[in-house]
Amino acid sequence: xxxxxYSLLAIVLAASALSRTxxxxxxxxxxxxxxxxxxxxxxxxxxxxxxxxGDVMDSKGQPLHLRxxxxxxxxxxxxxxxxxxxxxxxxxxxGVLMQLHRRSSDDPELAKGMRLISMSFDPGADTPxxxxxxxxxxxxxxxxxxxSFLTTRSQADLQPILDAYGQxxxxxxxPFDPSGPLNHTLRVFLIDPNGNIxxxxxxxxxxxxxxxxxxxxxxxESATEKHGRLSAN
Numbered sequence: 001x002x003x004x005x006y007s008l009l010a011i012v013l014a015a016s017a018l019s020r021t022x023x024x025x026x027x028x029x030x031x032x033x034x035x036x037x038x039x040x041x042x043x044x045x046x047x048x049x050x051x052x053x054g055d056v057m058d059s060k061g062q063p064l065h066l067r068x069x070x071x072x073x074x075x076x077x078x079x080x081x082x083x084x085x086x087x088x089x090x091x092x093x094x095g096v097l098m099q100l101h102r103r104s105s106d107d108p109e110l111a112k113g114m115r116l117i118s119m120s121f122d123p124g125a126d127t128p129x130x131x132x133x134x135x136x137x138x139x140x141x142x143x144x145x146x147x148s149f150l151t152t153r154s155q156a157d158l159q160p161i162l163d164a165y166g167q168x169x170x171x172x173x174x175p176f177d178p179s180g181p182l183n184h185t186l187r188v189f190l191i192d193p194n195g196n197i198x199x200x201x202x203x204x205x206x207x208x209x210x211x212x213x214x215x216x217x218x219x220x221e222s223a224t225e226k227h228g229r230l231s232a233n
Contacts, residue, residue: 081184
């Protein structure tokens with residue numbers, strides 16, 4: 001892999017730390033998120049706004065419309081770049097998605113109803129080939145929810161997507177900054193099967209327990225809606 005062994009190490013370490021909270025019933029809290037996570041279905045999530053479309057490419061270089069991947073399932077979409085080494089930024093967000101992915105491999109409901117997306121905001125460096133290497137993080141879990149690794153053909157294709165999602169990115173003065181060459185905010189989006197954004201997580205709220213509860217809440221909501229439509233017919 002040529003995207004940076006240090007970035008990969010940071011992601012693996014973040015995922016390892018998360019797993020202690022994510023899977024252990026006797027550890028409902030963590031040092032970063034010292035509260036009881038909500039019970040799925042005991043609350044509702046308001047519609048923030050529709051999830052924007054855009055021209056993207058998958059890790060095989062195939063062109064796609066982003067809307068093709070933000071409809072039909074509950075989607076967790078993270079904006080990242082593969083050279084990021086800030087442990088509480090992209091590697092942490094990818095670690096959360098990795099834990100969701102692993103969790104879904106043993107949970108048919110999650111595997112069937114959830115989708116994960118890692119969307120690069122560095123098209124110059126994050127080519128489809130680089131995203132394909134990065135996608136090896138999802139290897140070995142064939143029964144898990146699908147996880148797409150996307151980039152864009154150019155900055156011109158990317159910018160409307162960034163603007164629509166409010167993802168701020170700019171170049172650092174020092175391109176050799178040890179944490180990576182880009183300044184950015186951490187934003188991870190929860191999108192319902194109808195293509196509406198229902199939550200936006202930041203570095204302060206990206207608690208994997210909360211994300212999982214939110215995903216399950218939307219799956220329950222979708223099941224109720226489907227049952228209502230069937231009953232009406």
